[in-house]
Amino acid sequence: MTAQITRGRHDRGSPDAAPQPPAPSRHRLTKIDLKFSPYIFISPFFIIFAIFGAFPLAYTLWVSLRKWDLLGGDGGFVGLDNYSAILKDSWFWNAVYNTFGIFLLATIPQILLALVTAYWLNKKLRARTAFRMGVLVPNVTSVAAVAIVFSQLFGRDFGLINWLIGFVGIDPIDWPAGRYSAWFAVATMVDWRWTGYHALILLAAMQAIPKDLYESASIDGASALRQFWQITVPLLRPTLLFSVIIATIGGLQLFTEPLLFNGSNNAILGGSLRQSQTVAMYLYEQGFTRFNFGYGAAIAWLLFLLIIIVSLANLVLVRRLAGGSKGAEQ
Amino acid sequence: MGATTRRLAAVASVAVLALTGISACGDDEGGDGNVTLTVDVFGQFGYDELYRKFEASHPGVTIKERGTGANLSDYSPKLTQYLATNAGAGDIVAIEEGLLVQYKPQADKFENLLDHGAGDKKANFLDWKWDLGMADGKLMGLGTDVGGLAMCYRQDLFQKAGLPTNRDEVSKLWPTWDAYIATGERFKSAPDNGGASFVDGATNLFEAILKQNGASVGYTFYDKSNKLAVDSNPAVKQSWDTTMKMINAGLSANYQSWTDQWVAGFKQSKFATIACPAWMTGVIQGNAGDGLTGKWDIATVPGGGGNWGGSWLGVPKQGKNKKLAAELAIFLTSPEGQLGGWKAKGTLPSSPQALDDPSVKDATNAYFSGAPTGKIFAAGARNLKPLHYGPKNLAVQDQVLNASRTVEQKQRTPDQAWTQAVADAKKAAA
Amino acid sequence: MSTKVKATKRPWDAGPVTYIALTILALISLFPFYWMIVISTRTNDAIADVPPPLLPGGRFATNVAHLFDNYEAHFAQGLINSAIVSTTVTLSVVFFSSLAGFAFAKLRFAGRNRLLLFIIGTMMVPIQLGLIPQYMLMVKLGWNNELQAVIVPFLVSGFGVFMMRQYADQAVSDELIEAARVDGCSTWRIYWNVVLPALRPAAAVLGLLTFMTTWNEFIWPFVVLNDPGNQTVQLSLRLLGTTYYNDFSLVFAGTAIATLPLLVVFVVFGRQIISGIMEGAVKA
Incomplete structure (x- = not known):
């Protein structure tokens, strides 16, 4: 992500506060103030981040190289044993498979739908804010609430969705039982919650595209669809990338939705076949139900690695797909 | 902007109300003899009436049960975590037969109930039920029921x-x-x-x-x-x-x-x-x-x-009211307590005296068609x-x-x- | 099909298709909320009815009363805890972010750009990476099962600092700061009297977003707050959902109540939240 500074909005520059009465000049104090204030101002972030962010990260690495469990305590240095054990662990690979499966099943429709929604929202609309709020409202609910409601909707015996598909002659589906049906249900929760958010982000970028680009294209006889793919999408490239990376970071860490979707028994396993256990859930299972801290910490590092790899892959992919035009930055 | 400020002020005052509300709520564990004992269970133990009885004979004591109906797979990791981190466990915890072995190496996390006068209750239990509750010569748990x-x-x-x-x-x-x-x-x-x-x-x-x-x-x-x-x-x-x-x-x-x-x-x-x-x-x-x-x-x-099935009751050392908790555990596992569980939820006593009691021997269950x-x-x-x-x-x-x-x-x-x-x-x- | 064909239809003119599509999307967005209301206002048995009930019933108050009577879920405590945690974190994040954002945007000091880049970098690190050592740290501090465990690590936010820096950069003019300096204001006074008021719109958005995120936080509280008597409302929801006397109307009543504060915030501040998300996106 490249940090860019937007064009200033000059109308907001004036402060409300009245100027302070001049204080007696104390030159030395002022000097100290000028020199140290910036550091004091930014120090809270760094202090808290050091203790609760950086230290745990470094410590994860340390722990991952040791045999360590909650009950037995530190069992000593084991080198890369945890890592090599994980790479041979079929439960881990199962979790990786599920995580990617759900991620793809959720992200691709989500971004496409967000793109189309943004396109619609970008039109001259009556009740503009109402529509925008309408698509964003799922994003303000908690994951726990979403998961509870959707688990009921996807219920085997009394779920609304099974009732609805009954009308087109489909037998009730035991959603959590099958791998792909479980993926589908979880992906639906993710998409319901996040599509509107991504649509608004893409909308923001769309609004920055000058309208005369379309006008001249129209004059050249390009259809709306053609304009969408050849003007809009390429110009959205940086924002699309941002969206995809946000979705990647969130998607690969998926935890709460599948956990709650699997109900009350053995939920952390993601079902009888581990059919919807994600890497984050497996990390939790090892760390906090089996209390293998060393093993869990190693999983955490591998998860991080996965996220980096996928984010880089996204970068390449989005460049390719929306490639061609350069002037995407506003 | 003025509107935003006012709204923020409103949010802030709600927050302040929420914050001050807590002090009004007060703590359960208060000074003047008011004590809350928490009992961690899974499934159904049928202790409600026994709790009320104990509360009646111990003014100021309130007993709360957690986990009623929970399954073991949810219950067990939590209990492990409570014990390992010395926080969160109930004053009394139920330990199921399949879990007992797992917790025995941590017997030092539990009160030795022999120190609380449970020693003379041995005759209240089937031999094996009593023996399984022992770890390293200490009494880690008192038997509740068996599962015919x-x-x-x-x-x-x-x-x-x-x-x-x-x-x-x-x-x-x-x-x-x-x-x-x-x-x-x-x-x-x-x-x-x-x-x-x-x-x-x-x-x-x-x-x-x-x-x-x-x-x-x-x-x-x-x-x-x-x-x-x-x-x-x-x-x-x-x-x-x-x-x-x-x-x-x-x-x-x-x-x-x-x-x-x-x-x-x-x-x-x-x-x-x-x-x-x-x-x-x-x-x-x-x-x-x-x-x-x-x-x-x-x-x-x-x-x-x-x-x-069948369980034991243990008293974790981390509790604040261990003496009282031990007293409650002894009461709940006494022949009288086991009869109470039997009557309420059909848990089969592990106490010979209770098994001989007419209210068990001759019991019929109306819910199950007599x-x-x-x-x-x-x-x-x-x-x-x-x-x-x-x-x-x-x-x-x-x-x-x-x-x-x-x-x-x-x-x-x-x-x-x-x-x-x-x-x-x-x-x-x- | 089309009733009116415009001769010069421009791509940003909305036709009926757009309205229909957006309305359908909005309905899909809203349906789970509606369903939440339907179930939470009925008896538990209603969930098994065929066809399912599609209109709200009249038992909301009863269900809510049961909800608060349920000792195990500690629902009231969960709500109070969530209010404390979210409010504290929000105030703190807004304060520290605006302070640091101001420093990064308007003050000159050695290492400024590198430190800012570092902060942006921290936004990319997934929280779960540190889950286990963070938990171990909390156990060491004796903070597991205590609210500070879910407050203190979140008192600052890299995203917040970055957002406030971007806003401060253009919302506060350098001349104004200089003028205040000439008047003899200390840097702190400049922040408090000049910068902070100018940052208010952005601070409000940051506050709203932080409040919602904190209120909805699940995995870290799930790990560190094990004592059912002292959890956040999201964990109370899970407890409700997984206790075995599963009463859907009660669970859904809990879900509705836990969602309500956010919906109120959203309805009141929707415009600001939307602009916050959209501006944040353009800047990032």
Whole structure:
């Protein structure tokens, strides 16, 4: 992500506060103030981040190289044993498979739908804010609430969705039982919650595209669809990338939705076949139900690695797909 | 901007209200003799009336129960975490038979109840029940109940399906598990069976059969030297095969025990039988609700007897009111306390005195159509033998039960699932 | 099909298709909320009805009363805890972010750009990476099962600092700061009297977003707050959902109540939240 500074909005520059009465000049104090204030101002972030962010990260690495469990305590240095054990662990690979499966099943429709929604929202609309709020409202609910409601909707015996598909002659589906049906249900929760958010982000970028680009294209006889793919999408490239990376970071860490979707028994396993256990859930299972801290910490590092790899892959992919035009930055 | 400020001010004042609200709420554990004791349980212990009694004789004491109805797989990791981090545990915690071994190495996290005057209560318990509560010469837990096995069935559904309804005749229908499955097939093919399946699900049935089969060798997933015996103990495979046979016959209602669907299944009359240790009768009554009073009945279990379940009460050292908690634990496990659990939720006493009490011996249960529960459960209770459980019994069991689920859900064939069960059990035990 | 064909239809003119599509999307967005209301206002048995109930019933108050009576879920405590945690974190994040954002945007000091880049970098690190050592740290501090465990690590936010820096950069003019300096204001006074008021719109958005995120936080509280008596409302929801006397109307009533504060915030501040998200996106 490249940090860019937007064009200033000059109308907001004036402060409300009245100027302070001049204080007696104390030159030395002022000097100290000028020199140290910036550091004091930014120090809270760094202090808290050091203790609760950086230290745990470094410590994860340390722990991952040791045999360590909650009950037995530190069992000593084991080198890369945890890592090599994980790479041979079929439960881990199962979790990786599920995580990617759900991620793809959720992200691709989500971004496409967000793109189309943004396109619609970008039109001259009556009740503009109402529509925008309408698509964003799922994003303000908690994951726990979403998961509870959707688990009921996807219920085997009394779920609304099974009732609805009954009308087109489909037998009730035991959603959590099958791998792909479980993926589908979880992906639906993710998409319901996040599509509107991504649509608004893409909308923001769309609004920055000058309208005369379309006008001249129209004059050249390009259809709306053609304009969408050849003007809009390429110009959205940086924002699309941002969206995809946000979705990647969130998607690969998926935890709460599948956990709650699997109900009350053995939920952390993601079902009888581990059919919807994600890497984050497996990390939790090892760390906090089996209390293998060393093993869990190693999983955490591998998860991080996965996220980096996928984010880089996204970068390449989005460049390719929306490639061609350069002037995407506003 | 002014509007925003005002709104923010409103938000802030709500926050302040919320903050000040807390101090008004106060702490449960107060100074002037007011004490709250928390009891951590799973399933149904039936202690409510006993709590009220204890509260009445101990003014200022309030007792709260947590985890009522929870399943062991949720309960156990939490308890482990509470103990390891010295925070969060109830003043009294229930420990199930399959978990006891797992917590024994941490006996130092529990009060030695001998220090609280439990020493002279030994005669109140079946010998093995008392002995299993000991660790390194300390008394880590006091026994609550034992779990004699029976088979609960829906009289009304049997009648609909044209099967006998009288409990003695029903018992005669299934001397063996094969006969039980054959009865199930009759039930299934009956013109009217109320739309119900015969068995609640694979997981509950498997556990019951396993506890029964295990009795011949005295252990289930772990042998007595704590070596994993999933694939070497014939009792495990036999129980598995019987369960698979039941599934293949199409008798399962497909519920995993202790899930919300299972609970709903009782209310909706989705199955006609369920293997029931004594404590399960309370669970059935709670799940099925008053609307089904007199519809259930109890017959003998196929294959003849077995012990499933039963627990101990321990007092974690981390509690604030250990003395009082120990007193409550002694009270709850006393013959009187065990009788209370029996009356409320059908938990079968582990106290010889309680077993001899007429209110147990001659008990009938109105909810279960007046079934003579004393005769069914209590008569054999003295002969029940404990099974040996290994250190990661629950984790191993979860794997095997999950594998049985995959067959029920038509995700795996029985053979595939068995291979998976063995492999996963080995991994979980590692 | 089309009733009116415009001769010069421009791509940003909305036709009926757009309205229909957006309305359908909005309905899909809203349906789970509606369903939440339907179930939470009925008896538990209603969930098994065929066809399912599609209109709200009249039992909301009863269900809510049951909800608060349920000792195990500690629902009231969960709500109070969530209010404390979210409010504290929000105030703190807004304060520290605006302070640091101001410093990065308007003050000169050695290492400024590198430190800012570092902060942006921290936004990319997934929280779960540190889950286990963070938990171990909390156990060491004796903070597991205490609210500070879910407050203190979140008192600052890299995203917040970055957002406020971007806003301060253009919303506060350098001349104004210089003028205040000439008047003899200390840097702190400049922040408090000049910068903070100018940052108010952005601070409000940051506050709203932080409040919602904190209120909805699940995994870290799930790990560190094990004592059912002292959890946040999201964990109370899970407890409700997984206790075995599963009463859907009660669970859904809890879900509705836990969602309500956010819906109110969203309805009142929707415009600001939307612009916050959209501006944040353009800047990032």
